[in-house]
Amino acid sequence: MDLVRALAQPVVAVPGTVWAAFPWGGTDGRQATRTLTYANSGDSPVTLDLAVTGDVLKLSTDRLQVPAGGEAQVTLTIDAEGKSTGEHTGVVTAPSGDTVIRTLAGAYVEPESADMTVTGIARNGGPAAGFAPRRQQAFARFRRLAAGHVRDP
Incomplete structure (x- = not known):
């Protein structure tokens, strides 16, 4: 991790991790939506090209404009329907020039x-x-x- 770059970059993701847990026998299915907010403390707007890795993650858009001094949100769908028990991890990546924001995300499907x-x-x-x-x-x-x-003692 490049700590100097991370501290200097104007855009951050809130929350830093996004997770969904699906209990055994749950009645709500194995799909959840979460909101990921990007905050820009800089003086210029930033365009993020969003991508996900992992087999349970899907974003509502692949590009997000974050205004200067403002915030923008994207919806992350975590869909573990039909997935085996255990952890299903992934990463939401949001690059813009030299700035790269990575947010860990995923699901836990509880065994019987x-x-x-x-x-x-x-x-x-x-x-x-x-x-x-x-x-x-x-x-x-x-x-x-x-x-x-x-x-x-």
């Missing part, structure tokens, strides 16, 4: 799964008591450790 409830049973056969408070204490200690507030 089911919800599960776990009930703890104590040694005496009754419901396990005290598990949740101990777990919460452990997570609280972990958060304090991660924040640097407690030393681990």
